[in-house]
Structure formats: structure tokens, C-alpha cells
Amino acid sequence: MQTKTEEFTAQIKTQETPKAQPRVFALYEEYSQKPIAETIKTRRDVYEKADTPTRREIETEVEIEVENFHIWLELKKNFEPFAAHYYSVSLKSLLLGLSVGLQIAQFFDSVLEKFEILPS
Numbered sequence: 806m807q808t809k810t811e812e813f814t815a816q817i818k819t820q821e822t823p824k825a826q827p828r829v830f831a832l833y834e835e836y837s838q839k840p841i842a843e844t845i846k847t848r849r850d851v852y853e854k855a856d857t858p859t860r861r862e863i864e865t866e867v868e869i870e871v872e873n874f875h876i877w878l879e880l881k882k883n884f885e886p887f888a889a890h891y892y893s894v895s896l897k898s899l900l901l902g903l904s905v906g907l908q909i910a911q912f913f914d915s916v917l918e919k920f921e922i923l924p925s
Contacts, residue, residue: 833874867900
């Protein structure tokens with residue numbers, strides 16, 4: 806049985822990738838205390854319906870959230886600054902509700918995993 810996040814991930818996938826759920830998803834869910842699928846769906850709906858000024862406001866809010874997530878990764882999860890940066894940046898498109906965000910998150914996840922960039 807798939808979790809809501811896995812089901813949502815399957816819906817927004819546009820190509821086959823080796824991992825269904827990047828590690829950053831679990832980290833973000835722990836940080837936000839909300840399922841990432843719910844967060845992405847809500848934000849996608851809001852962003853798609855927004856006019857240009859509202860989209861700029863949403864983008865600013867996402868920038869702040871990405872920075873807060875970055876800080877949380879460093880302070881609570883003991884990530885090195887550069888690893889926290891890449892994990893948090895990989896979420897930006899997803900938090901704006903853009904489907905390309907899944908591929909970005911998976912790309913960063915696989916690169917960080919390949920180089921074994923884990924918290925100290």
C-alpha cells in the first residue's frame with residue numbers, strides 16, 4: 806500500500822527515475838509536520854490561480870521557507886552548510902507546486918547520496 810506522498814509522487818512523475826521518494830521529502834515532512842503531498846498539492850493550486858503580484862508574494866514566502874528549512878537542517882539535523890543548502894534548494898520548485906520540482910529533488914538527492922554527503 807502506498808503512502809499519500811508516494812501516490813502523489815507517482816502522479817507528478819514525468820519520467821522514470823530510480824527513486825520514488827527523495828530523502829528530502831522525509832526531511833521536509835519532519836520539519837513541517839505535514840505530508841509533503843498535501844503541501845505540494847495545496848501550493849500548486851494556489852500558485853496556478855495566482856496573478857503576477859500574488860505569485861511574487863508566494864515566491865518570497867517560499868524563499869523564506871527554504872531558508873528556514875536550511876537552518877533547521879544545519880541546527881537540528883547537523884547537516885554541513887553546503888549539504889543543507891542543496892537539500893533546501895532542491896525543494897524550491899516543489900514548494901511552488903511546479904512538477905519539475907520532483908526531478909530536481911531526485912537529482913539533488915542522488916548527487917548527495919552518491920558523494921555520501923550526510924550529516925556529521
